[in-house]
Amino acid sequence: xxxxxxxxxxxxxxxxxxxxxxxxxxxxxxxxxxxxxxxxxxxxxxxxxxxxxxxxxxxxxxxxxxxxxxxxxxxxxxxxxxxxxxxxxxxxxxxxxxxxxxxxxxxxxxxxxxxxxxxxxxxxxxxxxxxxxxxxxxxxxxxxxxxxxxxxxxxxxxxxxxxxxxxxxxxxxxxxxxxxxxxxxxxxxxxxxxxxxxxxxxxx
Amino acid sequence: xxxxxxxxxxxxxxxxxxxxxxxxxxxxxxxxxxxxxxxxxxxxxxxxxxxxxxxxxxxxxxxxxxxxxxxxxxxxxxxxxxxxxxxxxxxxxxxxxxxxxxxxxxxxxxxxxxxxxxxxxxxxxxxxxxxxxxxxxxxxxxxxxxxxxxxxxxxxxxxxxxxxxxxxxxxxxxxxxxxxxxxxxxxxxxxxxxxxxxxxxxxx
DNA sequence: AAATCAATACCTAAAAACTGGTATTTTTCA
DNA sequence: TGAAAAATACCAGTTTTTAGGTATTGATTT
Numbered sequence: 001x002x003x004x005x006x007x008x009x010x011x012x013x014x015x016x017x018x019x020x021x022x023x024x025x026x027x028x029x030x031x032x033x034x035x036x037x038x039x040x041x042x043x044x045x046x047x048x049x050x051x052x053x054x055x056x057x058x059x060x061x062x063x064x065x066x067x068x069x070x071x072x073x074x075x076x077x078x079x080x081x082x083x084x085x086x087x088x089x090x091x092x093x094x095x096x097x098x099x100x101x102x103x104x105x106x107x108x109x110x111x112x113x114x115x116x117x118x119x120x121x122x123x124x125x126x127x128x129x130x131x132x133x134x135x136x137x138x139x140x141x142x143x144x145x146x147x148x149x150x151x152x153x154x155x156x157x158x159x160x161x162x163x164x165x166x167x168x169x170x171x172x173x174x175x176x177x178x179x180x181x182x183x184x185x186x187x188x189x190x191x192x193x194x195x196x197x198x199x200x201x202x203x204x
Numbered sequence: 205x206x207x208x209x210x211x212x213x214x215x216x217x218x219x220x221x222x223x224x225x226x227x228x229x230x231x232x233x234x235x236x237x238x239x240x241x242x243x244x245x246x247x248x249x250x251x252x253x254x255x256x257x258x259x260x261x262x263x264x265x266x267x268x269x270x271x272x273x274x275x276x277x278x279x280x281x282x283x284x285x286x287x288x289x290x291x292x293x294x295x296x297x298x299x300x301x302x303x304x305x306x307x308x309x310x311x312x313x314x315x316x317x318x319x320x321x322x323x324x325x326x327x328x329x330x331x332x333x334x335x336x337x338x339x340x341x342x343x344x345x346x347x348x349x350x351x352x353x354x355x356x357x358x359x360x361x362x363x364x365x366x367x368x369x370x371x372x373x374x375x376x377x378x379x380x381x382x383x384x385x386x387x388x389x390x391x392x393x394x395x396x397x398x399x400x401x402x403x404x405x406x407x408x
Numbered sequence: 409a410a411a412t413c414a415a416t417a418c419c420t421a422a423a424a425a426c427t428g429g430t431a432t433t434t435t436t437c438a
Numbered sequence: 439t440g441a442a443a444a445a446t447a448c449c450a451g452t453t454t455t456t457a458g459g460t461a462t463t464g465a466t467t468t
Binding site (some may be wrong): 008009011012014015016018019033080082103104105106107108117119156157158159160161189191192193194195196197200201 | 284361
């Protein structure tokens with residue numbers, strides 16, 4: 001398996017290389033340290049698998065993955081990041097990235113993920129990831145929030161006022177206010193600040 | 205040189221070990237993955253040098269360094285982190301930590317820093333630190349906030365109103381409102397919902 | 409077919425937040 | 439020691455949120 005490591009932290013990048021370079025079926029064919037370099041490298045030497053960080057200079061991992069998978073549908077990408085946040089995980093899933101691993105994983109988990117992804121499987125089955133992925137569902141179910149209510153919460157998180165949300169959704173301000181009232185009641189919260197904190201903590 | 209690696213990202217921790225384990229004068233005597241484990245390990249097996257991350261569970265690197273250097277003045281510590289934040293660098297200097305290295309340093313820089321610190325030198329003169337002083341703009345913004353402003357944010361996160369915060373801090377509501385006004389201006393945010401989201405994302 | 413739920417909309421009044429000022433004292437730091 | 443920054447406090451006016459309600463319509467469920 002020809003592997004490219006893309007991570008702007010050189011010590012991490014080199015560390016991973018050192019960690020897996022002696023595996024019998026793995027060949028590190030390159031290391032890059034920013035987003036643009038990934039696409040440039042792939043054009044010249046097509047790897048089988050890319051270990052891809054999110055936070056990189058010039059272009060972030062999400063953009064890189066999206067561009068690459070359009071041009072190279074058979075390319076396998078494993079997102080390798082410190083963030084267990086649902087929004088990243090979902091974004092990578094939407095794009096079609098095959099694996100997602102946290103930086104506090106072990107060498108064994110990394111190798112298992114690489115091999116499994118190489119064989120064509122999707123690897124998002126990390127404990128922490130799964131807990132985070134289903135948090136929205138469980139949160140919504142737990143508190144009996146409706147679709148519309150969740151939608152309103154998402155706009156509130158963007159700092160929008162009732163009026164702005166009403167305009168966006170072609171509703172009356174009264175309606176949006178009713179939704180807000182019901183949300184606060186259902187979640188037993190005092191005000192919007194409280195709500196945003198709660199929503200962030202529960203992955204909405 | 206007996207070295208302890210303290211970093212909660214196992215892949216990074218193991219990667220560093222793998223990277224330097226074969227250096228002739230280096231012996232990795234331990235690896236730990238949270239702040240409490242550092243002090244516990246040092247009690248049992250006194251290392252010469254600790255490679256210490258800032259972000260760790262249970263206790264952060266700054267606290268760990270401060271505690272250790274009080275009890276073990278001859279211990280050498282190298283802060284090994286992704287943050288090129290002047291506040292962190294100054295804090296570590298104040299405590300008396302001997303080295304500060306960024307995670308995007310090279311293996312050579314790491315080895316040079318380790319050897320130099322072992323010989324009794326202070327190693328903060330890293331080019332990368334200086335170059336990266338102005339990145340991480342969200343963090344820079346964060347640190348433009350005053351103590352009081354951060355305090356107010358924390359109470360806002362609890363869903364408290366200006367009046368409630370004023371009562372808690374024995375201030376006038378006017379004062380609290382002034383702080384809120386300044387916070388929104390400094391962070392370029394529209395309202396409290398926006399602020400709470402920002403605060404959560406930046407770990408305030 | 410009746411009941412329930414989701415989504416919609418309206419009303420009022422009070423409370424709180426936000427805007428755009430000014431201004432004094434205290435603390436910090438060069 | 440003097441200037442700058444931080445913390446404090448005030449005011450007036452506007453906008454937004456929150457807390458009480460009520461009420462209609464359409465979809466789902468029993």
